[in-house]
Amino acid sequence: MKEKKYFLDVVINKEKLSDGKDVFVVVCPSLDVASQGMNVEEAMKNIREAVELYLEEMPEAYEELDITRKEIPTFSFIEVKKHGKVANIVR
Numbered sequence: 001m002k003e004k005k006y007f008l009d010v011v012i013n014k015e016k017l018s019d020g021k022d023v024f025v026v027v028c029p030s031l032d033v034a035s036q037g038m039n040v041e042e043a044m045k046n047i048r049e050a051v052e053l054y055l056e057e058m059p060e061a062y063e064e065l066d067i068t069r070k071e072i073p074t075f076s077f078i079e080v081k082k083h084g085k086v087a088n089i090v091r
Helices: 040-057 059-064
Strands: 011-016 022-028 033-037 077-080 086-090
Touching (some): 011 040, 022 040, 033 040
Antiparallel strands (some): 022 033
């Protein structure tokens, strides 16, 4: 039997630490799991590990994932002007 594959979306944001150094914070909204790293590669490595650990502890979370999804999730941005008007959707 083939092993099921799951594609989870993650969001990476570049933030500043209190000492002014950059840190990359990555969140997996599907599982509400987060991690970070000093660069994108480290952040992605850390979120994979965090998700694996989470799923080991909470295997029932697999049931909440969309097991029929065969494509990588897509995302989009919205542009917001300073005075709160929503502008174009940027893809």
